[in-house]
Amino acid sequence: MGYIEVKHCSKIYGSGETEVRANDDINFDIKQGELTIIVGASGAGKSTLLNILGGMDTPTKGEIVVNGKNIAVYNNRQLTTYRRHSVGFVFQFYNLVPNLTALENVELASQIAPTALDAQKTLQDVGLGSRESNFPAQLSGGEQQRVAIARAVAKNPELLLCDEPTGALDYKTGKSVLKLLEDFCHDNNKNVIIVTHNGMIKPMADHVIEIGDGRVRADYQNEQPTPVDQIEW
Numbered sequence: 036m037g038y039i040e041v042k043h044c045s046k047i048y049g050s051g052e053t054e055v056r057a058n059d060d061i062n063f064d065i066k067q068g069e070l071t072i073i074v075g076a077s078g079a080g081k082s083t084l085l086n087i088l089g090g091m092d093t094p095t096k097g098e099i100v101v102n103g104k105n106i107a108v109y110n111n112r113q114l115t116t117y118r119r120h121s122v123g124f125v126f127q128f129y130n131l132v133p134n135l136t137a138l139e140n141v142e143l144a145s146q147i148a149p150t151a152l153d154a155q156k157t158l159q160d161v162g163l164g165s166r167e168s169n170f171p172a173q174l175s176g177g178e179q180q181r182v183a184i185a186r187a188v189a190k191n192p193e194l195l196l197c198d199e200p201t202g203a204l205d206y207k208t209g210k211s212v213l214k215l216l217e218d219f220c221h222d223n224n225k226n227v228i229i230v231t232h233n234g235m236i237k238p239m240a241d242h243v244i245e246i247g248d249g250r251v252r253a254d255y256q257n258e259q260p261t262p263v264d265q266i267e268w
């Protein structure tokens with residue numbers, strides 16, 4: 036049994052002539068502890084799928100079984116609890132609270148999760164211990180993304196969902212951010228899902244799911260993933 040089992044997941048927007056099948060009968064399983072990369076072109080349906088996995092949206096049809104529970108039938112209150120306790124999010128544009136310091140941003144997340152890690156220590160682990168009193172505007176893009184990762188990781192979630200986490204970063208900074216995500220996954224046996232249009236990073240994944248036009252086009256394991264610091268693109 037997978038940690039995540041997506042069964043016949045469809046998300047349909049609109050109806051009749053304006054109908055858009057953002058996800059169209061998607062099926063896959065993800066095992067505990069996998070670093071999964073979901074890759075596809077713009078408009079393929081990646082963000083829709085990630086939002087459904089994170090309990091921020093619900094599918095029109097299908098089952099989303101996470102750790103044995105079908106979150107597709109959850110009501111709003113159950114989805115809120117699921118998001119708070121089980122999921123960490125990392126977005127392309129960091130989404131930090133601008134008038135809170137780096138440490139306060141991390142504490143914000145750790146305060147709502149029952150098994151949270153120490154916020155200060157988590158910030159140190161992403162290399163930003165000395166910047167805890169800085170506000171987001173005083174940090175570079177890469178540093179802000181590190182704070183966002185610390186914020187997500189400090190919740191100690193079972194599932195870390197990352198939507199184009201390096202989309203706004205330069206090559207070198209993006210690579211170091213991917214290294215943090217890789218380490219979080221493999222050092223803690225956690226589930227990390229990275230959504231990206233950058234197919235060049237597929238070798239770092241344990242599991243690759245390629246999406247096109249709302250459907251799964253390929254689904255395979257890398258028997259020997261390449262550490263991201265050894266990949267050039």
Ligand SMILES: Nc1ncnc2c1ncn2[C@@H]1O[C@H](COP(=O)(O)OP(=O)(O)OP(=O)(O)O)[C@@H](O)[C@H]1O
Binds near residue numbers: 049075
């Ligand atoms: N709220 C919505 N209403 C109508 N159509 C939507 C809505 N959200 C997404 N779509 C459509 O669903 C399809 C998939 O969108 P989605 O954002 O999931 O793709 P994506 O692969 O994440 O793309 P990108 O890489 O550009 O973010 C697109 O055609 C999009 O226009």
